[in-house]
Amino acid sequence: MSRIGKKPVTLVKGASASISGQTIEVKGPKGTRSFTAGDDVTLTIEGDAIKVTPRGLSKRARSQWGMSRSMIQNLVTGVTTGFKKEMEIQGVGYRAAAQGNVLKLSVGYSHEVNFEVPKGVTVATPKPTEIVVEGIDQQEVGQVAANIREWKRPEPYKGKGIRYKGEFIFRKEGKKK
Incomplete structure (x- = not known):
């Protein structure tokens, strides 16, 4: 289990996210950034949080899980505070x-x-x-x-x-x- 992947990414005030397929786009006061996750993870928006879950128990899916969550967290941080x-x-x-x-x-x-x-x-x-x-x-x-x-x-x-x-x-x- 990924300790990092388990945590949801909270959207701070002023930031909004939209998911289309495996691509997530985050908009904020400083600009817009997007990230395309691999096919081994599923992205969902629940309220003001983005959750990343693995699609299987393979080593690749588990490694993509934590990495995708970190990349999304960096998107949110970048468009809000930079x-x-x-x-x-x-x-x-x-x-x-x-x-x-x-x-x-x-x-x-x-x-x-x-x-x-x-x-x-x-x-x-x-x-x-x-x-x-x-x-x-x-x-x-x-x-x-x-x-x-x-x-x-x-x-x-x-x-x-x-x-x-x-x-x-x-x-x-x-x-x-």
């Missing part, structure tokens, strides 16, 4: 500036890096050393944050680079005489 990744930049002269859908990064290269932000994701820079990535799709927000981080990963000697807020970087000791 997802956010906060990042910080450390290093002398390292900074970022958001201009429209372009993020300009100065991270130690001889030139400024222009990062194109995809649609559905917003990038803000409240301070020159902070980057906030927001959107309604958790996977897309995480991927954009990872792509930004790839431009200058934190190095272990001085800790310079782009890191997630609260991320611990294991520091190494430098050369000894």
Whole structure:
């Protein structure tokens, strides 16, 4: 029995859901998202809750059960509150500036890096050393944050680079005489 799958997904105020076949569409104040579940699970709406039940006892049906419930929960969370990744930049002269859908990064290269932000994701820079990535799709927000981080990963000697807020970087000791 799936502990996650057994819990119904409650629709918070302002969100509505509709099911057509194996596709569920959730609408909220931030937008609309949909998810197509596999044939191993059944989706039902009961009042203000969405229930996911397996169609059999096979291993695949049980694994799809919990995964489908988690995906639907992420849809509801995304269209109501959204997802956010906060990042910080450390290093002398390292900074970022958001201009429209372009993020300009100065991270130690001889030139400024222009990062194109995809649609559905917003990038803000409240301070020159902070980057906030927001959107309604958790996977897309995480991927954009990872792509930004790839431009200058934190190095272990001085800790310079782009890191997630609260991320611990294991520091190494430098050369000894």
